[in-house]
Structures are given as structure tokens and as C-alpha cells.
Amino acid sequence: MDRHVLSVFVRNQYGVLARISSMFRRRGFNIDSLTVGETENPEYSRMTVTFNGDDVVKNQIIRQLAKMPDVECLTELEKAESVSRELVLVKIKNSKESRQDIMSVVDIFRAKVVDYGTEAMIVEITGESSKIDAFIDLVEEFGIIEVCRTGIVALKRGNGSILNEN
Amino acid sequence: MKLSGAEILVRTLIEQGVDVVFGYPGGQVINIYDRLYEHQDDIKHILVAHEQGASHAADGYARTTGKVGVCIATSGPGATNLVTGIATAYLDSVPMVAITGNVSNDLIGRDSFQEVDITGITMPITKHNFFVNKVSKLADTIREAFRLAKSGRPGPVLVDIPKDVQVALFDYEPEAVVEPMPKIPPKAHKIENAIKLINEAKKPYIYCGGGTISSGASEEVKALAEKIDAVIGCSLMGISAIENSNERFLGMQGMHGHFASSMAQHNADLIITVGARFSDRATGNKAKYAPNAKIIHIDTDKAEIDKNIIAHLGICSDIKMALCEIIEGVDKAEHPEWIQTVKDFRDEEMKHLPVSDKMNPYNIIKVINECKTDDMPVATDVGQHQMWSAQFCEFGKPRKFVSSGGLGTMGFGLGAAIGSAVGTGGKSILVTGDGSFGMCLNELATAASYNIPVVIVIMNNGVLGMVRQWQTLFFNKHYSNTVLDRKTDFVRLAQAFGVMGYRCTEMEDFRETMKTAIETDGPVLIECFIDKDEMVLPMLPPGGSMDDIIVERVGD
Numbered sequence: 070m071d072r073h074v075l076s077v078f079v080r081n082q083y084g085v086l087a088r089i090s091s092m093f094r095r096r097g098f099n100i101d102s103l104t105v106g107e108t109e110n111p112e113y114s115r116m117t118v119t120f121n122g123d124d125v126v127k128n129q130i131i132r133q134l135a136k137m138p139d140v141e142c143l144t145e146l147e148k149a150e151s152v153s154r155e156l157v158l159v160k161i162k163n164s165k166e167s168r169q170d171i172m173s174v175v176d177i178f179r180a181k182v183v184d185y186g187t188e189a190m191i192v193e194i195t196g197e198s199s200k201i202d203a204f205i206d207l208v209e210e211f212g213i214i215e216v217c218r219t220g221i222v223a224l225k226r227g228n229g230s231i232l233n234e235n
Numbered sequence: 236m237k238l239s240g241a242e243i244l245v246r247t248l249i250e251q252g253v254d255v256v257f258g259y260p261g262g263q264v265i266n267i268y269d270r271l272y273e274h275q276d277d278i279k280h281i282l283v284a285h286e287q288g289a290s291h292a293a294d295g296y297a298r299t300t301g302k303v304g305v306c307i308a309t310s311g312p313g314a315t316n317l318v319t320g321i322a323t324a325y326l327d328s329v330p331m332v333a334i335t336g337n338v339s340n341d342l343i344g345r346d347s348f349q350e351v352d353i354t355g356i357t358m359p360i361t362k363h364n365f366f367v368n369k370v371s372k373l374a375d376t377i378r379e380a381f382r383l384a385k386s387g388r389p390g391p392v393l394v395d396i397p398k399d400v401q402v403a404l405f406d407y408e409p410e411a412v413v414e415p416m417p418k419i420p421p422k423a424h425k426i427e428n429a430i431k432l433i434n435e436a437k438k439p440y441i442y443c444g445g446g447t448i449s450s451g452a453s454e455e456v457k458a459l460a461e462k463i464d465a466v467i468g469c470s471l472m473g474i475s476a477i478e479n480s481n482e483r484f485l486g487m488q489g490m491h492g493h494f495a496s497s498m499a500q501h502n503a504d505l506i507i508t509v510g511a512r513f514s515d516r517a518t519g520n521k522a523k524y525a526p527n528a529k530i531i532h533i534d535t536d537k538a539e540i541d542k543n544i545i546a547h548l549g550i551c552s553d554i555k556m557a558l559c560e561i562i563e564g565v566d567k568a569e570h571p572e573w574i575q576t577v578k579d580f581r582d583e584e585m586k587h588l589p590v591s592d593k594m595n596p597y598n599i600i601k602v603i604n605e606c607k608t609d610d611m612p613v614a615t616d617v618g619q620h621q622m623w624s625a626q627f628c629e630f631g632k633p634r635k636f637v638s639s640g641g642l643g644t645m646g647f648g649l650g651a652a653i654g655s656a657v658g659t660g661g662k663s664i665l666v667t668g669d670g671s672f673g674m675c676l677n678e679l680a681t682a683a684s685y686n687i688p689v690v691i692v693i694m695n696n697g698v699l700g701m702v703r704q705w706q707t708l709f710f711n712k713h714y715s716n717t718v719l720d721r722k723t724d725f726v727r728l729a730q731a732f733g734v735m736g737y738r739c740t741e742m743e744d745f746r747e748t749m750k751t752a753i754e755t756d757g758p759v760l761i762e763c764f765i766d767k768d769e770m771v772l773p774m775l776p777p778g779g780s781m782d783d784i785i786v787e788r789v790g791d
Contacts, residue, residue, distance in 0.1 A: 083365075084358070084366070088358055091358050092359070095359045128541060129541070132538035136387075136538055137363075139363075
């Protein structure tokens, strides 16, 4: 069971997100995260899909996606050949006793405090999912009030684009 | 010149070669019906009794002609009534365009009267669907719908058109009939591998599915079988791809398949799968499926390869193109031992055929075979009569067996038989059961109104036979809700609809009635009584393998 990241270039049409997520649901594919946003071309959106599965599952997901009329092209982003990032906002309990410890974790992870109050603060951190997981683990002891993760966005390294390479 | 959206729609349908549509009017398609009235000389509209009948009729039309079937319904309940028919077409890869009206754009999302999110509802059961929010996009969207419906692996496409778009004005320029997307040729190394596997095989079996029919590859399958000395079997959807008179053809395999066909598949060392998808009904227990066989899987839909069964070699390609290249490259071979083994399976199968001359499913279908011509499609509903038809009906040409394979839709048959008759311009036969027929018999009204020559043969056993068979075999004869204690008089029912009705209790009587029915111009219903304990055999128990096959009734 490996983690896979797919980048999917889709036509920016009515209902495209529902269409694609509906396909995942009805075929029983378990998705870890799905992000979607506009691209350099307003006619297209890019979806980044991450999931765990063996090669049979991965190939089924790729083939089921590839045959959808709204999907222009897609590519698997191998870890070594791509850059992937996730952004997360973590609201942490603040207190006199824990403040210094929280700030040092924030410093070490090069995170940013974006909202501050005497009883809570919001920290923004960007990075690979493993880094974010580690950060969340570390601040757990101070008391997490809530977390919001964006899911992964990723691009292939190098000069090309998904459109001219696929 | 500016035209209304409704006018643009009807003109685009005519432009795309649509000669008949099946539908039912309503508030949000009234503008479209106004234009259909205007263009009635160019496009015929068949008014059905219920929108479900329209979708099944469009399906039957498409299966028998290979053209795109078209149905129209109004918003809300009209649209939802199409859903079963759309899902049926989707599961069996039938090209269809379903057009629905919807409330005006400004009323969308407000739970307006007869508003329903039909694009949302049909998302998982269409190849694609469209909500046309602007009249400027209408003509091109309809063209795209036709292109998608008939490209690659065919399927249904729904186009939802709000009322204001039907009223709004826009330019219209006629265009040519859209071409399907280019066919995918096979990759050279895949063909090389296929040739190698075939040349090594000693016991080749060709497994045809519906893709063989939709790609028009029947001749290529036969030519390949001839060259490599293979036998041929098929899935339910592959029935009629190969004529029954072909001595290499063993018939349907699978849960209720022919003994010889299922056994040959089980014992083969190579299965060449042509446009089939290894449904659970076709394979039984997948872990024990064809244990000694290598599998070549040819399909135009890449997602089918390795979906249900992992193939040794998957070829994503137009089926006909792949077969042509394989035929060209393989060595001519002879496998007399294999052919003898299969012949022994066949002899074994013949021993289990019913020998009685009383009225039973086998004899009824034999008479239908005697009376029909190769040009007459046979539609079925779903259940025991469907399996008996699949086993015993004989065909001489492709596209003549019209049956809901994937979805298993009871109530499919009458609408589909009507669509088949309209599409082929001739007579069609419906083999049905009293349970299935009871679901959508209102379409008798349609058959009567248009004098559509459908011969309806009801095998009446007074029970829901297929479920009852399972209850007999696997549920201790707990006949829960499968005994139809109904008082329906099908002959008088037919007459009430304006359809000729007959009742037969003896085979000789049925033979004469069937001959009369075939010669009658218009719909005829014939009710035949069969024993409620008749079973469809052989049977692979659900999840079972060939080791578990039931060929005879025992221990009653």
C-alpha cells in the first residue's frame, strides 16, 4: 500500500468536482485528499488527488479518471520528481506556562503565528505532509482547539507542464 | 436568423440523423413539443405510456440498429422516470441521448415545481451529462452528446435544458452528423504478445461480450476461431454476435450458461476475451475462474482491463482492429484433442435437455425459433424466462437479442421490444414472464396506438420464478413473497388495451397461435402456462465455481 499523488487537469465545467468525487465514491476508491483550483488557463482546473493503494487500485483510478470526458490529462507525481506542499492552520491553546514551548516549536518548524490571543493562537505552517504531521504531533500536548488542512498541491519538477508532457 | 432554443434542439436532432424519438410531454418541454409538432414530417415522435418506457424503447432502438436512441421527458418526475432506463443502457453500453426539460435558470435550486437535479441524479449512470445554461451552447452540446454516446465504448448521455433556454433566441447553422472519436489502434508489441500466446495455446476459447456486437467484429471472431481452431462462447451481452449454426459456437457461459460453454472455458488454456467485462455472473468465484488459462483481454475501454480479472495481456484497442491484426499474424493451428474434449462436453449437455413434449420453457422457445426469421429481434425481461431465452433462442444475425444484462431490469422488455420494432421497421418478439410483464405492461397502450408489431409471449408460472428458484435451492423453500396470487387475466388485459390476446395450454395450440401472431400486422399477446417449479439449469451457485455446478434437479 503506497501513497500516490495524481495531478489531474480537468475542464472547468459545470459540476466537474462533483462528477469526479462521485466517481471515487461510487467505485469505492478511498481518497486521502483532493484539492482543486484554477490554473494558468481559465478553461481548466487542476486537481491533486492523494490516496493509498496497490498498483491494481492505482491503475483503476487512473483509467477511470482518464476516460471521463472532463479530464483533459493526468499524471502520477512520483515523490522524487515532484514538489508537494500542504498548508495547515492550527489553533492551539495558549497559556503563560506553554507559550515559550509553543514558540520554540513554531520557530524550529519555520511556522508562522497569524493570530494571537492570550488563550489561543493560530499557527500557519506549509510543507510536505510528513512535516505537517510531525508539527501537529508536537503541538498536541499544548492542546489543539481546531485544525484546517488544505490537502496536497503538487507540481512536477523541471521545465515541462502537465499539458505538454501528457 | 434567430431561432428559439426548442427549435434549435429539434433541428439539431434532425441534423444528427435522428428519425424517431420516444417521449412524453410536460410543462417544461412544451416548447420542444411545439417544435416537434412543426417538424413531424422529419422526425417521428412515439408517445409512450410512462417515461420509463421511453428510455427502454430508445434503448431497444439503439441495440437493434446501432444508432443512437433518443428519449425526451419533462422535468422532475418525467426525468426521474427515465432513470431506470438510463441505468440499464449504461450498464449495457448502449448509445442513447436522453433529453430533459428543467425549470428556468432563475428557478433552479429553489425546489420549484417539478424541479429535480437530474444531472446530479444521473451522474453515476451516464457516460456524461450536461446542463445547458445558455442557448448559445445548445446546438454544440447536443452534438457533443451524440459524439460521446457513440464514441469508443458507447453509453447514455443526458442533456438537461431549462425552460428559458428553450425560449431564448440564437443563431443556428446546420452541421454534418458528428463523427465518433477516432478508434484506438492496438499497440504493435501487444499484438506480438497476443500472437505468441495464441500460438502456444492448445485449448483456445474465445469469450465474446457485447463489445463484439457494438464494434461489428462478429466476422473477425469467427475467422480467428477458424484459423486457430478455437471454440467460442459468449456472455449474455454477446448473444447473437455469432450465429447458432456456427459449429464452434457453444453459447452463453456463466451462472446459467450452457454446460459445454462453461466447461470449455473452465478447461481452456487460453481465453481470448473480446469486449466482455468478466461480470460476477459470468465468472462465478473469481479465485477459481478458469484456473489453467492465460487471459488475453481486448477492450476499447482501458478501465475494463484488470478491473474484475487480472489479464495476462490487456489490449486496449478497437476490437475489430485488434482482431484483424491478430488473425493476420497467428499461425494456422489444429487442436483435434481440444475439439474432441469440447464435443464430449456438448454430448454431456445434450443428455440434460428436457425431453417432454408438454408445455415447458424449452419447447416454447423451440417454437419461437421455428416461427421467427433471422431479422426479428427477440427482447426479454429479466428472470427465468430471460435465461431460458439466452440458452435456447437461436439467432442468425447480430443485434437480435435485446436483454438487460448488466442492470437486470424487470420491466425492460416491452419498451425495448417496441423500440426494436420501430428501429428495425419490422416485427419483434418479446419473451417475458408474468412478474416482469406486470411491471411495465402499460406500454401495451403504446403498441396498440401505433400498431407496433410486437409478439408478446408471456411464460406465466404464477411466481417470481428466479427468486423462487433461489429460495428452493438456498433458502429452505421459504417462498417469501414470490407466489403471485394475482387474478390478472392477461388475455382480457390485452384486449382492454386494444391488443389481440391468446391463451395457450398445449404446445400444438401455441405453435398455431405463434404462426398466426407472426403473420398479424400489429401487437399480439400470447399467454402460456408453465410449471412453477421449472428451474433454470445448469446453475453455478452464487460465488461458486465449475466444481459446484448444478445440472439436474435432485432430491425433491
